[in-house]
Amino acid sequence: MASPAAQLPPGWAAEWDATHQRYLFIETATGRTQWEVPSAGTEVTDEQPMASQAPVAHHSKRRQYAQFASQQATQSAYYQPGQESEYINGPAYGQPQQGYVQGPVDQLAGQFGQMGMGGQKQFQLYTTNLLTSPPEPRELYRVPPEIRLPPNSCISPSPFANADPSYKRCTVNAIPTSSSLLSKAKVPLALIITPYRSLKEGEEPVPLITDTVIARCRRCRTYINPYVQFIDGGNRWRCCMCNMANEVPQLFDWDQVRNQPGDRWARAELNHSVVEFVAPTEYMVRPPQPSVYVFLIDVSHSAVQSGMVATASRALLENLNRIPDEDERTKIAIICYDVSLYFFSLPPGSTDATMLVVSDIEDVFLPKPTDLLVNLAESRSALETLLGRIPEMFKDNIIVGSAMGPALQAGFKLMSPIGGKIMVLSSTLPSLGAGALKSREDPKVLGTTKESALLQAASPFYKTFAIECSRAHVSVDMFLFSAGYTDVASLAFLPHYTSGQTYYYPAFNAGRSEDALKFAHEFGEVLAMPIMLEAVMRVRASRGLRMASFHGNFFVRSTDLLAMPAVPQDQSYAIEIQIEESITSPFVAFQTAVLHTTCYGERRIRVITLALPTTSNVSEIFASADQVAIGTLLANKAVERAVTYKLEDSRDYIFQKLVDILVSYKTNMTSGGAGASAQLAISDNMKMLPVLVLGLLKNVGIRQSAQIPPDIRAYSQCLLTTLPSQLLIPYIYPTFYSLHNMPPEAGTVGENGVIMPPALPLTSERLERHGLFLIEDGQTIFLYVGRDAVPQLVLDVFNLPNYEALRGGKTTLPVLDNPFSQRVNAVIQKTREMRRGVYYPHLYVVKDDGEPPLRLWALSALIQDRADVLPSYQQFISSLKDKVNGIGGGY
Ligand SMILES: [Zn+2]
Known part of the structure; x- marks a missing residue:
């Protein structure tokens, strides 16, 4: 089901209307068109002008949707073979999720609710005994527990009005009304956000609002969204976060494309959870900058010998056309380095590239004021010549050693007035100048309490330089190829603080076609990626909720503003939430706003709104828990602990978190109470959580072992803290x-x-x-x-x-x-x-x-097998049971 078209009754077609960012429905026999979703056997009356009406006049839309929805509700919420699930590229954005759409009974309740006759349906709690219910992989593909908002909380009948879990999900789909209730349940409270996820073929793009009419709350700065309320005859709107009454902007109901009154209810920001606004000039500190890519290529002996230099040059040459450059402003520079720096002058219009060598790496300078950072389109010929010649130029290079730090400083000097992306391709441990590192791999330390020191940065350069980069809107990606120790942990700090990514190809040898193919494929995809530039991200939430700690690749600027010089697609972030004061509202909202410049030079704001009901009932917290989101959060927490404290602490921490949840469940939800119990109970929707924790405990990033090379561990930790759930869950299980x-x-x-x-x-x-x-x-x-x-x-x-x-x-x-x-x-x-x-x-x-x-x-x-000192799933569950019953130690 790629579009609503698949849901239509016979005789109807749907066509996406780009101007209105919604579907137009066409009755094929008559050619009659309407905005309403048609339903079989129901005469659809024309929609009245809605602009001046309050949302209560919205029943006809809601009824239409109810019938539309009931077709969906008959589908199972379980993964079925041959039916796509969230983890296997479906249901895509722009498609209603199964399970999200309420069934006919809920719809009825919703309608009665609107008439003041009913209320919200409670979450049903089903208890599972983990001792007799082994892990079932397809449970992981189940949609998260349905979000059951109270009637009238959403002003839109659209199935897209609440966030798709692939963009944003919460560890619980019912928010406790107080922090004491949350600590009673012991379920962690956090958001998992992938604000810029890629679109697969057939998925609808995020609706774009081009008229630069941006309605925001004047107190808390929340963007208008489907969970606000219109008051005063539609002249003002009440903020769903802080209750402030705000004026509706003058041009909100004006269709600027047709220059006529528009339909307020058709506005994308009132119908879609995920929207993008074209930002007016007040959202710009400076005009949108061009995209800049600076490539730092290690050409030392081992880099050449491994075939990395030749493969990288060829892949770059072959992918020049895929680098985003719609506005023809994209700029490129190439710097090669061993113990010296090799700059290339690429004059526009010329087919020649001139090499300039800088051997002074202590005080890096640019050998030439112009033509080093060049326009991709204008200097295309020179670039092609150069990329064709680089492998030949350095093929006999016998120099050993790497001035990667000075190369980074040089790249930074070139681009810092603009910002952009530095891509480092390195085959050797940096050995000279700023950021030089020593091999600190010591087999005796592995498996001991000292091991976590190897997962921290060995040189302060990688953090201080990263912060300098962040300020100048420069992001760094690391492609690491070394056959020996390359200190992934230190080098990964640069991508970590600059919203970049680390890619690792241990013992790369282009002589094996598989190695060349894998790197060329991934490098090509990174080059082609439409990145967001100069981005800052902030998450706002309803009164009483506070964003408490942040996990992922960015730099936290001023308490809750995340600086992201370049946002790659499909990177995930976890944000822990604190309940600061009791919540009285029936539902709360979380809104993520990412202000950014597209790689085509347009300033935009991507806004993602998630609304969740509140609850004062501990059973609803359990019944609404999202085990995939909890697993994703725990992966982030585990890595944070491993780096800050010790690997052992990290394992103890996630194990204890699981025990806490199970103890709380037993105490609050079963008749066992505090006494010993013959079963190990958990709500059905969390029954894969223990096996996910076991998978984490056995992951190379965390696992107890004296045999895991620190580079492999460090890289695994990069993956654990950046992969979106869709990729992270299979990485754990x-x-x-x-x-x-x-x-x-x-x-x-x-x-x-x-x-x-x-x-x-x-x-x-x-x-x-x-x-x-x-x-x-x-x-x-x-x-x-x-x-x-x-x-x-x-x-x-x-x-x-x-x-x-x-x-x-x-x-x-x-x-x-x-x-x-x-x-x-x-x-x-x-x-x-x-x-x-x-x-x-x-x-x-x-x-x-x-x-x-x-x-x-x-x-x-x-991972369900016993391996070395690590328990089998059965042993793990059995030790969990003992621990929950107050007997026995760890896992
Ligand atoms: Zn507000």
């Missing part, structure tokens, strides 16, 4: 499929693309010696081959005579002329494409009796 006996439709194309096999619980009990399995976590794909796999299976998939002929390791699977090969390839391809983000996972063939390290790595994804 991987996906496991049995392929040799997958259902006949799996791997074939269905209504929603390739049909995936059903996911299995993550235990090796499901492995069969004659089978073929796929395990993936969004970053790596393992194809696990049982040692008794029949020759026909090996032949069909790998084009090899038998299991013995098969070799384990990184590979590209052949596409062969048989249906099974094609289905397996389709499943792998879908695995690579089904989530958002730029990642292109490597594929490893793992033989049942092959290399032990590879086998162990693959099997470590089966």
